[in-house]
Amino acid sequence: MTRDGSDALADGSVPLSALLAAREARAYRQHLLLEDCECSLISLTIVSPGPVKSSLFIDNVFHVGVTALHAACDGAGLRIDMQHLSHSAAGPEALCVVRGVESEALKQITVNLEDTHPLGRLWDLDVIAPGMNVVSREQFGLPARRCLACQGNAHFCARNRQHPLPVLEASMKRILSLYEEEVSV
DSSP states (O other): OTTTTTOTTTTTOOOOHHHHHHHHHHHHHHHHHHHTTTTTTEEEEEEOOBBEEEEEOHHHHHHHHHHHHHHHHHTOOOOOOEEEEEEETTEEEEEEOOOOOOOOHHHHHHHHHHHSSGGGEEEEEEEETTEEEEOGGGGGTTOOOOOOTTTTBBHHHHHHSSSSHHHHHHHHHHHHHHHHHHOOO
C-alpha cells in the first residue's frame, strides 16, 4: 500500500488506473481551493517518469522543492497563505495558495525556479489562476521544458517515448548528485 492507502505493485510501481485517479483527485483539490477566492495556486509535483512515484529519492527532491518555493516567494515579498501537502499514487504534491499577486508574475517566479535551481528540472511547478486557468510558459514566449536525457523538448520526448526509462532515471540521479555535491561544498 502507498501512503494514501492505494495499491502499489510489489516493485513499488503504481498501476495506470491509480495514477489517473490520483491526478483527477488533485485537479479536484485544486478546484476546491480556487473555488471561492480570487487568488493563484501553485502546484508542485515531481517529474518522475515511469511507474514508480514514491521513493526516498522523490521525497528528498520534493522537500527541497517546497523549501525553495517558500524562499522564492519570500524573496519576492509574497506570502503563501495556505499550503496543503499530500502524497497520492501520483507521488508527493504541494498546493500553495498565494494572494495579492497576478498569476503571470507568480509564473515567472516558478519558471525561474525550474530553470535556475540545480534541482529545478525535477520539479513541475504549475500556476493556476482563478477559474482553473493554467498559466503556461508559452504565454511568455518561453521555450518548453527540456528533456531529462537529450535536452530536447520534454513533452515531445515523453509523448514519443524517445528514451528508455533507465536513461531517464540515470539523468535524474545525476541531477540530484550534482546538487548534493554543490550543497556539501
